[in-house]
Amino acid sequence: MKIVGHHINGQLSEAAERTQDLFNPATGEVIRQVAIASEETVEEAIAAARAAFPAWRSTPPARRARVMFRFKQLLEENAGQICAMIGEEHGKISHDAMGELTRGIENVEYACCGPQLLKGEHSRNVGPNIDSWSEMQPLGVVAGITPFNFPAMVPLWMFPLAIVCGNTFVLKPSERNPSVALYLAQLMQEAGLPDGVLNVVNGDKVAVDTLLTAVDVEAVSFVGSTPIAAHVYTTASAHGKRCQALGGAKNHAILLPDADMDNAVAALTGAAFGSSGERCMALSVAVCVGDGVADALIEKMCGEMRKLKVGAYTDSSNDFGPLITAAHRDKVNGYIASAAEQGATIVVDGRNPKLPGGEKGFFVGGTLIDNVKPGMTCYEEEIFGPVLLVVRVDSMAEAMQMIDRHEYGNGTCIFTRDGEAARYFSDNIRVGMVGINVPLPVPVSYHSFGGWKRSLFGCLSAYGPDGVRFYTNRKTITQRWPSSGVREGAQFSFPSN
Missing domain, CATH: 3.40.605.10 (Aldehyde Dehydrogenase; Chain A, domain 1)
Incomplete structure (x- = not known):
């Protein structure tokens, strides 16, 4: 071999x-x-x-x-x-x-x-x-x-x-x-x-x-x-x-009530499930301000997720492929199981997808979990898989406090049409890379890439x-060439110009 x-x-x-x-x-x-x-x-x-x-x-x-x-x-x-x-x-x-x-x-x-x-x-x-x-x-x-x-x-x-x-x-x-x-x-x-x-x-x-x-x-x-x-x-x-x-990272996206929900759902679908979620900039938590926002997100997200194609790299029509190893697949499946055990609601379960020809591959399908709360294992730890968590909060301030308290501070974004809210968010959030209606705010090559905190x-x-x-x-x-033939005396005071 x-x-x-x-x-x-x-x-x-x-x-x-x-x-x-x-x-x-x-x-x-x-x-x-x-x-x-x-x-x-x-x-x-x-x-x-x-x-x-x-x-x-x-x-x-x-x-x-x-x-x-x-x-x-x-x-x-x-x-x-x-x-x-x-x-x-x-x-x-x-x-x-x-x-x-x-x-x-x-x-x-x-x-x-x-x-x-x-x-x-x-x-x-x-x-x-x-x-x-x-x-x-x-x-x-x-x-x-x-x-x-x-x-x-x-x-x-x-x-x-x-x-x-x-x-x-x-x-x-x-x-x-x-x-x-x-x-x-x-x-x-x-x-x-x-x-x-x-x-x-x-x-x-x-x-x-x-x-x-x-x-x-x-x-x-x-x-x-x-x-x-x-x-x-x-x-x-x-x-x-x-x-x-x-x-590592645990990247949150805040959805305000005025967000363009169709565009936000499209952005979240790609950012959460692209590359099977094996990205340190993947958006893995959707923080919805208000139950109405969360309900609308889940309804539209379920529709988008039914269209997802999972399979081998050889078929370019697939949206994403397998996880890197069998052990990592099992670890991701364990996070999904722990979410249900700790009180969250599995809306779309991607465990054990039925893929003809991929039975021995390391696949996990797109997974959507609602009613996630801080303290749950799936929320606190980096899953690094195609799993999107939905957290419900009452205000933008509560959402920002949640993000700031998390140990990771790699990337985050906000979906809104309110310029004042977006400016306040980008000025005050304790995260290194921020997107405003941009789900994966990875800097271009002539800026620099890096998060905050851990x-x-x-x-x-x-x-x-x-x-x-x-x-x-x-x-x-620092260079000086004294004039030839000129003798200078010692200076004992600290030099300045």
């Missing part, structure tokens, strides 16, 4: 003390295996990145950017193959995979602006004949640890910008669907990237902890669940590394301007 290995110093390697099965989640079949890196394999990748750093650091930013321009072209030329790889190992339907890849390519486009992004600042005559300027210098070897749910987009959040800033990179993708990351590394090599600048190692906790504790790794970017994000952040920080660790550990968000700051050190240089 084929083994998915590593990409180290420009070479493919199948080195592994252990392997792990890779599944097609639509069929439940083992399709290949992945090599699980040992500590020594990860250290080999770090050493390759360290050796490549001096030359890459000295490469002019314009030349680095040309590699990114070529890489972008290769991504577009090979988009069909990349999307098929995403579908086979993740289960994502082709149109959803293409949306993911397109957003990733937008981040490569931003990285193509490297020479502009790294220009720094200059001030002349900050004091008598004294000039001062800042430079943005690369850190060295940096690492990225990425999740299964966006096997193309999240790596493209990280390594293109880090590399164009002059760093070298070690990527540890999810061991559940690693093939896309390896293919991206091969395309980077084809685009002209020198050996060792980008390395990919597949593995589990051993690989992660090796990256977090290695002396030569200067910074770590992470996207995944909150418990792991907390571990990554505390461990990396304890070892003196810069770290940004993006965690959705983000670290002070800098992902990609965009924050990404440039994260992957560089700012150095400020």
Whole structure:
């Protein structure tokens, strides 16, 4: 059986003390295996990145950017193959995979602006004949640890910008669907990237902890669940590394009585069930202000959900596919069961869908649960599945208090026609990314992505301007050339202009 290995110093390697099965989640079949890196394999990748750093650091930013321009072209030329790889190992339907890849390519486009992004600042005559300027210098070897749910987009959040800033990179993708990351590394090599600048190692906790504790790794970017994000952040920080660790979410949508209900239902259907809900920006809670709003939402949502098509990635007419593993399917089904046990009402039950040919796949259909209340397990925890919860409240203030009290603060949105209410909501809600009649307020590549509270550990968000700051050190240089032959006396007061 084929083994998915590593990409180290420009070479493919199948080195592994252990392997792990890779599944097609639509069929439940083992399709290949992945090599699980040992500590020594990860250290080999770090050493390759360290050796490549001096030359890459000295490469002019314009030349680095040309590699990114070529890489972008290769991504577009090979988009069909990349999307098929995403579908086979993740289960994502082709149109959803293409949306993911397109957003990733937008981040490569931003990285193509490297020479502009790294220009720094200059001030002349900050004091008598004294000039001062800042430079943005690369850190060295940096690492990225990425999740299964966006096997193309999240790596493209990280390594293109880090590399164009002059760093070298070690990527540890999810061991559940690693093939896309390896293919991206091969395309980077084809685009002209020198050996060792980008390395990919597949593995589990051993690989992660090796990256977090290695002396030569200067910074770590992470996207995944909150418990792991907390571990990554505390461990990396304890070892003196810069770290940004993006965690979980419980994204609420407030529906006010004046909302355009038809548009809100369409938006919620896509945002709650797209990609089987395996998105950290999925809208998983609809907070309805008033029973009339909740009743209207449920009536219309039931009609929309009857149209949902669930199945394999090979049929582009499907709306969403399976969950990533059998264990995760069972976990999602457990959340649905717990909701009923704790007093909520299951309006549409997506457990055990009847799908011809998908009997062994890891499927859960769209699920709608009413009368959910804070304190219920399904409300407090991130389900990461195609489940929409409906919470009933009496006022917008009550809805906002509920959102603010939740431990997560990744994304939220409000559906309304009231500009004053929307402005108040966006100004005061304690959440990092806010949509107004926009269900998935994922920032474009030239802004930055990141939540608040326990959705983000670290002070800098992902990609965009924050990404440039994260992957560089700012150095400020102050320069003065005394006139020749003029002797100056010592000055004991603190300098000022």
